[in-house]
Amino acid sequence: MERLPKIALPVMFIAVLIIVLIFKSSVTIGPGEGGVLFEQFGEGIVTDKTYSEGLHIIAPWNSMIIRIVRQQSISDEMNVLSVNGLEVKVNGTIWYEPEYDNLGKLIKTKGEDYEQELLDPAVNAAARSVVGRYTPEQLYSSKRDVIEQEILEEVTLLLKDQYLTVKRVLVEDVKLPVTIKNAIEGKLKQEQESLEYEFRLVTAKKEAEKVTIEAQGKADANKILSASLTDKILQDKGIEATIKLSESPNSKVIVIGSGDSGLPLILGNQ
Incomplete structure (x- = not known):
């Protein structure tokens, strides 16, 4: 067996060392991520540069801190107090993202x-502040969208100049004690039934007014018609009707004298 040249061992050692150094020096940042360099023998975290997606070569004694920089969300359940001191559980989701350049x-x-x-304390503080302005009835029913907007505004104010941006707040559920929830639901049901009853009363009243107006209109029309029908007009109408009847091919007309109203008497019929 031939011995390796003396130069071979150092070359192999250097090759292995280079491979290890390259492996240690190469960093891959994935989609939607950003990197921050930590200089071991420098000032620590480099704050003026964020490394983008892809492959990067750094000094082997340094390291890269990689974090997600796209929009992401967290969900949490918070115990907060309403305006009257009642404990309420609020389930919510927060959409946020770090400022890429910072x-x-x-x-x-x-x-x-x-x-x-940073984020969790700010969200909890904002939720306590906002929910503490409302009664359980308001939290349970019609104030959900308003609460979401107010929490977003509070969180945005708390995180100002903190390099973290909250995009949206969603209040998914508000849990009240069972007794309070049942009381609110009973009250809402009674209010709904009351509104339905009032609607039926208004509808019935309008229908009655409609019937009254129609009846009054008919009465006024008949009154006007009666006032316009004189004896002379009635006689003329009677004569017209008599002539038309006498012209009918299916009847034989014999006129004898006149009736009490001065109209002819019609006798004979086939």
Whole structure:
């Protein structure tokens, strides 16, 4: 067996070392992610540059902190108090994203777990502040969209200049104690039944007014017609009707004298 040249071992060692260095120095950032460089022998987190998607070569003694920079969401259940001190459970979802260009500043000031350090406390504080303005009835029924908007505004104010942006707040469910919930549902049911009853009364009243107006119209029309029918007009109408009847081929007309009203008497018929 031939011995390897003396130069072979150092070359192999250097080759292996280069491969290890390349492996340690190459960093791949995936879709929707951003990277922040941590300089081991420098100032630590680099705050003026965010690395984009793709392959990057860095010094082997440095490291890359990779975080999602696209819009993402978290859901949580919070225990808050209403305006009258009643404990309410609010289930909500928050859509947020870190500021891409300031990802290094965000991580440097709040750490890699900035959701727990920054976002969660801000959302909880905003939810307590907003929900504390409303009664259980308002929270349960018609104020959901208003509450969402107000929480969003509160969170935005709390996170101002914190390099984290909240895009949307969704209140998915408001849970009240069973006794309070049943009381509210009973009250809402009574109000609905009352509204339906009032609607039926209004409808019946309008229908009665319609019938009264129609009857009054007919009475006025008959009154006007009666006032316009004189004896002379009635006689003329009677004569016209008599002539038409006498012209009928199916009857034989014999006129004898006149009736009490001055109209001819018609006798004979086939």
